[in-house]
Amino acid sequence: MKPTTDAGRHLTIADVCDELRIARSTFYDWRSARKAPPCIKLPNGDIRIRRVDFERWLETLEDVAG
Numbered sequence: 001m002k003p004t005t006d007a008g009r010h011l012t013i014a015d016v017c018d019e020l021r022i023a024r025s026t027f028y029d030w031r032s033a034r035k036a037p038p039c040i041k042l043p044n045g046d047i048r049i050r051r052v053d054f055e056r057w058l059e060t061l062e063d064v065a066g
Contacts, residue, residue: 010040010048 030036037057
């Protein structure tokens with residue numbers, strides 16, 4: 001998936017997994033450990049992640065000492 005600058009876009013779990021090159025199970029492991037980006041659970045049970053929240057979450061993972 002190509003990163004987008006559309007901050008209002010909602011990502012699917014597949015979008016996030018593709019971008020991070022992780023397995024879906026890894027995302028769910030992170031989510032249950034409260035280490036995943038903030039998620040929105042839709043009435044139908046689907047999960048979405050706001051692009052802006054995803055980008056902020058990534059920034060919190062940066063290693064500034066490295």
